[in-house]
Amino acid sequence: MAVREIRLFGDPVLRSACDPIVVGDPHAALLIGDLIENVQIPGRAGLAANQIGVGLRAFSYNIDGEIGYIINPVLAEVSGEPELVDEGCLSVPGFYFLRRRYPFARVTGVDLDGSPVELSGEGVMAQALQHETDHLDGHLYIEGLDPETKREAMRAIRKATWY
Template sequence: MSEIAVHYDIATGGDLAHHYARGESRPITVVGNPVLHQPCADVTEFGDDLARLVSDMFVSMRTARGVGLAANQIGVPLRVFVYLCPESYQRSEDELWHAGHVVNPVVETTGDDTGDHPEGCLSVPGAQAVVRRAAQVTVRGFDLAGNPVAVPGRDLLARCFQHETDHLNGRLYLDHLTPEERETALAEMSEPAYPVVTTDAATRP
């Protein structure tokens, strides 16, 4: 991501180049895989295994060209997510992008404003639907060393924090939709341009 300016919101255990050099890309789990529909466990051990997982998540997110990724999206049911996301929905070329990870995240709404915007998901490839989210939040949790962190976010970044925390609670953006909207989104799914874990179509909701 050398072509964009990156702000590191929290100590990421090394910059993106560090994560990209040591991490491995893993396939993305898609809707219907049970791991996506179960709440994840709290991280209780902060060490090399967690650091390796975060590096793998950054690489997997880059491979799939996402702006956020939760651990259960690569099949690991632990409460941690990573992100590389701009704040603006326009994603202008000169905009600062935010990068970081949050372990055991909890999202707090910090204003009354909400926004209705299209939302997609690497685990629902090719589909989008409009979802109402809080426009301003703070995500609280821990870094790789177990230090408390609090990261504020607005607009797209706030949406990313809410979306990824939903994943760790066993929810997809599809769960915010009406049954008709959900059916439409599932029908719009397409062949992903990144490796995915094979899921029997019969198990999809």
């Protein structure tokens, strides 16, 4: 396992939908190990495989001390009235913007053995589940901003030293 470089806004891997992982692929365990190791770095709530340059459907999470992963996740359910939440992203470092997210989310997928996995939650967990599945579908959180906030975000990002 290794600390992996986070791909930043503008990298094409972040804009492409990720391919499913074939259960039993020997490389999958290495990817999951890297995702778990890298999500444990302080300040990280979730990490999608494409954020470390791998175009496969998996993400790890670190919410309220609970660390885990899911392979081939599908956003199966969202509910409640969307709420404005302050959201940031490792691939857009240093910025947080208000965007709407559902207060409850549920994803389904599998683990490394192919056994079914279901993750669900409210609050930060719901936000992370939506955020990470968006990544795997090739979408960054700034795409969901209201138009004026998105214009503001894009101006700020273009001025960022990392851009």
